[in-house]
Amino acid sequence: MLGSQAIEARQGWLAVLANAPLAGIEDCIARAAPLPAHTRLRGPEIGLIMVQGRAGGDGAPFNLGEMTVTRCTVRNAQGQIGHAYLAGRDPRRAELVAALDAALQHPTESAEWARTVVAPLAEAQKEARRKVAGEAAATRVDFFTLATMRS
């Protein structure tokens, strides 16, 4: 069983990888050390998940609708098992993310994978979010009160 810190770290890299485009992941891998060889344990396979919302945003859950998902599980040559669940239909991306999830669990090489692959992708995502927030802020209304003409 993973400790809460290990779980948080894994949640962190999986979130970054889930939001990263295939080209971005491939670029980072190309610049990093070669990924350990892996065998597929499951998938990659395409399926659906049911997305849930909450009535009123914070009330009882309801089923909003489905979305496509690709999942993959691999075991690498170093013995780590990696999982990927990604929005959309992209078997290659799912397999790469599962292989990275496995590599990132390596007791000594994890930090290097985090530095070379996860950190640049996370930075790009942060920048993209900052840009959207900036664009939204530019459309924020500044109310002003018209001065009355009465003396």
Next chain:
Amino acid sequence: MAYVAVKGGERAIDAAHDWLARARRGDRSLPEIGTAQIASQLGRAVDRVMAEGSCYDPDLAALAIKQAQGDLIEAAFLLRAYRTTLPRFAHSEPVETDAMLLRRRISAIYKDLPGGQVLGPTYDYTHRLLDFALAAESLEVTPLPLAAASSEDTPRVTALLDQEGLIEPSGVSTEAEPGDLTRDALAFPAERDVRLQSLARGDEGFLLALGYSTQRGYGNNHPFVGEIRVGEVAVELVPPELGFPITIGTITLTECEMVNQFSGSKTEPPQFTRGYGLCFGHSERRAMGMALVDRAMRAEELGENATAPAQDIEFVLSHCDNIEATGFVEHLKLPHYVDFQSELETIRRMRATATAATAATVATETEA
């Protein structure tokens, strides 16, 4: 009446489908439209197909739109049919719209509110004049202006009302498994979880018309737009092999919270009530229609007289799905030769009987 299989017409059907494919391609001197272009430049159409197809996948929705020549109900039908070919892996954790990366957030009930009024990419305030510059193509796209994003929190508007106890709570936050229309057929009385699922994939025109009918007096409950949010939210699920939630990606959602009048009851002090709309993609009309109809369908629960169409749960839910509706209406085009033959025989017999009776009456009157 059983359906009777009739053979024949294969050649005609093949030729019709060939023609359809050529008609879809259109003028060959023009470049073919790509699904990536549809996904990128016809985003609102893609959003509608994802919502009514009840399947979030912009690339598939774009493909469906291309295949259906832009017939959005046909495209939603294609997407619904495709989803039946896929296994269901899991369900997500309920999405946290509070944590949305906001592109748009407005409130019609408070001018100054924490987080402010953020217009985002809206058609509101446009003049609805055709822009012929768009017909000229090759438009220069100017970079968007950026402003410093404020670090201010953007609390839910209904939470502001809730601080004063002026609005009903949004219901018990049970963790019970919600009903699922894709697994169990609709049954009445339908609870709010199933109603919301049904409305979220309901026909936008139907939701709009029913919402409009409540405003015009058929079940009016004085709605105000408490808040509309459009933006991106993370989707999380708990894979059984991991046992903790992980993010699997990001989807665009539109959320509408309507604040409605309520006069109170013997047990409840006067307070505002809620109607809720949430849908895939950017579609404020759909989210608002959904919120109006959601509130209307709560009439009975809130002790109101349920007399208007929008308040009739069975009527609304039985007719809001355009895939079911189009299936039943359009099946009338299919051969009903045998059905109609029996109708013909019946009406001929009835006419013969009626004519004979009239003749007999006339003969009796003449004799008299």
